Amino acid sequence: MLTITDLTYRIQGRPLFEGASLVLPDGSKTGFVGKNGTGKTTLFHLIQGHIAPETGSIEVNKKARIGSVAQEAVASEVSVLDVVLMADRERTALLAEAETATDPHRIGDIHTRLAEIDAHTAEARASTILKGLGFEKERQLGPTSELSGGWRMRVSLAAVLFSQPDLLLLDEPTNYLDLEGTLWLEKYLQTYPYTVFMISHDRDLLNKAVTSIAHLEHRKLTFYKGAYDTFEETRRMQMELNNKSREKTLDQIAHLQKFVDRFKAKATKAAQAQARVKMIAKLKPPAAMFDETSLPFNFPNPKKIPATPMMTFDNVSVGYGDKVVLRHITNRIDPDDRIALIGVNGNGKSTFAKLLSGDLRPMGGEMRKGKGLEIAYFAQHQLDKLKPEQTPFEHIVELMPYDSEAKRRSRVAQMGLTTSRMDTKVKNLSGGERARLLLGLITFGGPGMLILDEPTNHLDIDSRDALVAALNDYTGAVLIISHDRHLIDATADKLWIAQNGTIEEFDDDLDSYQRQLTSNSNGKSNKKDSGPIVVEDRKAARQGAAARRAEVAPLRKSIKDVEQKLTRLRTELARVDGILADPKTYDGAPERVISLGRDKARFEGDIASAEEKWLMLSEELEAAERAQA
Numbered sequence: 315m316l317t318i319t320d321l322t323y324r325i326q327g328r329p330l331f332e333g334a335s336l337v338l339p340d341g342s343k344t345g346f347v348g349k350n351g352t353g354k355t356t357l358f359h360l361i362q363g364h365i366a367p368e369t370g371s372i373e374v375n376k377k378a379r380i381g382s383v384a385q386e387a388v389a390s391e392v393s394v395l396d397v398v399l400m401a402d403r404e405r406t407a408l409l410a411e412a413e414t415a416t417d418p419h420r421i422g423d424i425h426t427r428l429a430e431i432d433a434h435t436a437e438a439r440a441s442t443i444l445k446g447l448g449f450e451k452e453r454q455l456g457p458t459s460e461l462s463g464g465w466r467m468r469v470s471l472a473a474v475l476f477s478q479p480d481l482l483l484l485d486e487p488t489n490y491l492d493l494e495g496t497l498w499l500e501k502y503l504q505t506y507p508y509t510v511f512m513i514s515h516d517r518d519l520l521n522k523a524v525t526s527i528a529h530l531e532h533r534k535l536t537f538y539k540g541a542y543d544t545f546e547e548t549r550r551m552q553m554e555l556n557n558k559s560r561e562k563t564l565d566q567i568a569h570l571q572k573f574v575d576r577f578k579a580k581a582t583k584a585a586q587a588q589a590r591v592k593m594i595a596k597l598k599p600p601a602a603m604f605d606e607t608s609l610p611f612n613f614p615n616p617k618k619i620p621a622t623p624m625m626t627f628d629n630v631s632v633g634y635g636d637k638v639v640l641r642h643i644t645n646r647i648d649p650d651d652r653i654a655l656i657g658v659n660g661n662g663k664s665t666f667a668k669l670l671s672g673d674l675r676p677m678g679g680e681m682r683k684g685k686g687l688e689i690a691y692f693a694q695h696q697l698d699k700l701k702p703e704q705t706p707f708e709h710i711v712e713l714m715p716y717d718s719e720a721k722r723r724s725r726v727a728q729m730g731l732t733t734s735r736m737d738t739k740v741k742n743l744s745g746g747e748r749a750r751l752l753l754g755l756i757t758f759g760g761p762g763m764l765i766l767d768e769p770t771n772h773l774d775i776d777s778r779d780a781l782v783a784a785l786n787d788y789t790g791a792v793l794i795i796s797h798d799r800h801l802i803d804a805t806a807d808k809l810w811i812a813q814n815g816t817i818e819e820f821d822d823d824l825d826s827y828q829r830q831l832t833s834n835s836n837g838k839s840n841k842k843d844s845g846p847i848v849v850e851d852r853k854a855a856r857q858g859a860a861a862r863r864a865e866v867a868p869l870r871k872s873i874k875d876v877e878q879k880l881t882r883l884r885t886e887l888a889r890v891d892g893i894l895a896d897p898k899t900y901d902g903a904p905e906r907v908i909s910l911g912r913d914k915a916r917f918e919g920d921i922a923s924a925e926e927k928w929l930m931l932s933e934e935l936e937a938a939e940r941a942q943a
Contacts, residue, residue: 315338315339315340315341315342315374315375315378315480315481315509316336316337316338316361316372316373316374316375316481316509316511317336317337317338317371317372317373317374318334318335318336318337318370318371318372318373318535319335319370319371319372319373320333320334320335320369320370320371321333321334321335321360321367321369321370321371321372321535322334322367322368322369322370323353323356323360323365323367323368324368325353325356329533330352330353330356330533331353331357331367331370331533331534331535332533332534333370333534334370334530334533334534334535335370335535336528336535336537337537338509338511338528338537339509340375340509341507341508341509342509342510342525342526343503343504343506343509343510343512343523343524343525343526344509344510344511344512344524344525344526344527344528344537345512345513345514345519345520345523345524345526345527345528345541345542346511346512346513346514346527346528346530347513347514347515347520347527347528347529347530347542347545347774347775348529348530348531348774349530349531349774349776350744350745350746350747350772350773350774350777351744351746352530352531352533353530353533354485354513354530355485355513357530358382358483358485358511358513360372361374361380361481361483361511362380362382362483374481375480378479378480378481379477379479379480379481380479380480380481380483381474381477381478381479381481381482381483382474382482382483382484382485383467383470383471383474383484383485383487384470385470386463386466386467386469386470387458387461387466387467387469387470387473388458388466389458389459389461389466390457390458390459391457391459392457392458393454393455393456393457393458394444394449394453394454394455394456394457394458394461394469395437395440395441395444395454395455397458397469397473398440398443398444398469398472398473398476399436399437399440399476400473401473401474401476401477402431402436402476402477403477404427404431405428405431405433405436408424408427408428408433409428409433411424412424412425412428436476439476440472440476441454443472443475443476443502444469444472446495446498446499446502447468447471447472447491447495447498447499448468448491448492448494448495448658448659448660449468449472464490467490468490468491468495471484471487471490471491475502478506478507478508479508480508480509481508481509481511482506482508482509482510482511482512483511483512484510484511484512484513484514485512485513486513486514486515486771487499487512487514488514488516488519488797489771489772491797492658492659492797493656493796493797493799493831494658494659494831495659495797496516496519496797497828497831499519499523500518500519500522500523503523503524504522504523510523510524511528512524515770515773515774515775515778516797516798516799516800517542517543517775517778517798517799517800518798518799518800520541520542521541521542521543522541524541524542525539525540525541526538526539526540527540527541527542527544527545529545529549559599560599563597563598563599564599566597567594567597567599570590570593570594570597571590571594573586573587573590574587574590574591574594609727609730609731609732609780610730610780610783610784611729611730611750611753611780611781611783611784612728612729612730612754612784613753613757613764613784613785613787613788614757614758614759614760615760615788615789615790616649616688616760616761616762616789616790617759617760618686618762619649619789619878619881619882620649620684620686620687620762620763620790620791621649621684621685622648622649622871622874622875622878623646623647623648623684624646624647624648624649624651624683624684624687624762624763624791625646625647625670625681625682625683625684625687625763626645626646626647626680626681626682627643627644627645627646627679627680627681628644628679628680628681628682629642629643629644629678629679629680630642630643630644630669630676630678630679630680630681631643631676631677631678631679632665632666632669632674632675632676632677633665633674633677634665634674638677638678638815639662639665639815640662640665640666640669640812640815640816640817641678641815641816642815642816643666643679643816643817645810645817645818645819647763647791647793648791648874649762649790649791649878650789650790650791650874650877650878651791651792651793651808652785652791652792652794652805652806652807652808653791653792653793653794653806653808653809653810654793654794654795654796654802654805654806654808654809654810654824655667655793655794655795655810655811655812655817656802656809656810656811656812656820656824656827657811657812657813658812658813661812661813661815662812662815662817663767663795663812664693664767664795666812666817667691667693667765667767667793667795668691669681670689670691670763670765670793671689671691671765672689673691684762687762687763688759688760688761688762688763689761689762689763689764689765690756690757690761690763690764690765691756691765691767692749692752692753692756692764692765692766692767692769693767693768694767694768694771696752696756697748697749697752699752700740700748700751700752700755701740702739702740702741703739703740703741704739704740705736705737705738705739705740706726706729706731706735706736706737706738706740706743706751707722707723707726707736707737709740709751709755710722710725710726710754710755713755713758723736725754725758726754728754729750729751729753729754730750730754730777730780731747731750731751735747744772745771745772746772746773746774746777748772749769749771749772749773750777753769761790762790762791763790763791763792763793764785764788764790764791764792764793765793766792766793766794766795766796767795768795768796768797769781769794769796769801770796770798770801778798778800778801781801782800782801782804782805785805786804786805789881792805792806794806799824799828802824803824809822809823809824809827811827865938869931869934869935869938870935872931873928873931873932873935876924876927876928876931877928879924880921880924880925880928883917883920883921883924884921886913886917887914887917887918887921890910890913890914890917891914893910894907894910894911894914
């Protein structure tokens with residue numbers, strides 16, 4: 315389907331591809347991965363002929379149609395459904411001609427062709443795709459002018475999927491989808507009848523929707539069979555074998571060179587030394603293979619441990635203007651909570667995030683926050699608050715007016731921005747770099763809670779892994795809204811769900827939620843058809859689960875209190891150990907060393923007691939949960 319041969323292309327003198335080659339078989343489903351800024355989107359432009367390569371060639375099968383999501387659908391009075399239907403240009407042209415054609419033979423040909431392309435099912439097929447991407451029937455019939463930019467991007471995605479091109483190019487399609495839309499797209503691509511070439515940094519999507527990986531690294535393209543996990547393992551093994559071979563060759567060269575250095579001046583050994591010089595010249599160690607690792611994220615921990623509970627909600631309602639979006643919210647957030655907020659798009663997830671951050675105020679009920687609680691809120695619209703004409707360094711100067719330039723640059727570096735990017739205007743930074751800058755700015759003061767609404771949209775896979783590591787190191791509370799299942803699985807230990815006009819705890823795991831969504835989309839479990847008995851059963855089940863949680867809540871609180879105490883004690887013990895490990899400590903008064911030794915013994919005793927209490931409480935909790943089961 316697609317053959318790339320010895321491709322070379324540069325942007326402003328910077329090489330993106332040098333002698334790169336790739337072959338995609340007909341009907342293959344290939345994920346395209348590589349660091350941000352290495353040229354993945356540029357390759358898509360080259361394939362579509364928008365730009366021309368310097369050298370080399372790109373060949374696509376003759377008569378093959380190439381499709382991509384170029385830009386968001388135009389805001390107009392045309393309905394969403396009609397915009398998608400018009401993407402099938404042949405059908406649209408044939409229907410228009412059928413209205414004006416007068417030649418009986420031509421009319422017959424038109425209707426024959428319409429039957430061949432299955433035109434009579436077009437509306438149903440388009441509607442199914444739109445429903446999978448989150449458009450209910452009423453919204454499908456509404457004009458695109460009523461949609462936000464993100465929803466119009468979904469219309470464009472639906473249009474290209476409906477047109478079924480022979481080569482489907484998708485550039486980060488899940489960036490404007492929620493978890494439900496991502497799951498639907500995953501299943502749709504699994505059965506797509508033609509070739510798919512997709513840029514994505516979503517591990518789960520790359521593990522389930524594609525059967526091969528194209529990797530862009532060091533300006534070369536490499537094709538791997540298998541999904542993403544297989545690619546990662548294969549590449550790791552290749553790196554190990556390559557680097558072992560390199561070390562062996564270098565050792566052999568060093569051994570030969572020792573002989574040459576020792577005997578090159580001796581007449582009796584000169585010939586042998588010369589022979590070894592020739593052998594060294596023939597030995598060419600393979601180039602070292604290494605990962606282009608991403609710079610880490612660094613979130614300052616809260617300046618002080620917030621009180622427990624950190625935030626409570628008692629029958630809270632919230633919305634916009636006079637419209638209530640969420641009601642009857644009754645819950646709490648504790649300082650070490652790691653919550654993933656899930657739910658079908660449009661059910662109020664972002665509204666709840668804005669309530670937590672203070673962008674929206676409660677319309678009813680009571681919401682209480684801990685005194686002095688600072689909350690950092692990240693969302694895509696927040697990126698607009700960055701100043702496009704300023705550099706990251708200039709942004710940080712405003713927060714560190716009295717610090718030295720070295721300290722300021724060190725702080726920018728902790729955000730994962732290299733020296734050259736520190737002095738680049740924000741408008742010229744990549745999406746991932748802007749996301750890093752915003753995350754660094756909003757967490758500058760050591761907030762007690764992070765609210766992250768789709769934080770991974772512009773991050774490559776390694777950067778997403780770095781974000782996971784930073785969140786797991788951060789000691790404050792975290793609430794995440796994301797379609798990235800790997801991020802949720804790796805960082806969250808609680809699931810809350812937005813549904814039925816409220817926010818409540820989800821008592822099962824993410825896999826169960828995905829099965830529930832798949833079941834609903836396949837028509838096996840439809841809320842409207844389930845009847846009042848099932849609805850009442852579900853309500854009773856939720857009430858029972860809430861009652862069971864209330865029974866063990868005091869135990870859970872006690873466990874959390876002990877865990878916080880352990881954290882403080884271990885911090886103090888580490889401080890004392892650090893002082894005792896310093897030789898200078900023993901140059902001073904002996905009384906201080908004796909006092910430190912007593913402190914160390916006391917902290918160790920307190921830690922042992924706290925750990926024993928934690929074990930006892932944990933056993934009680936497990937016993938209580940078993941009794942409830």
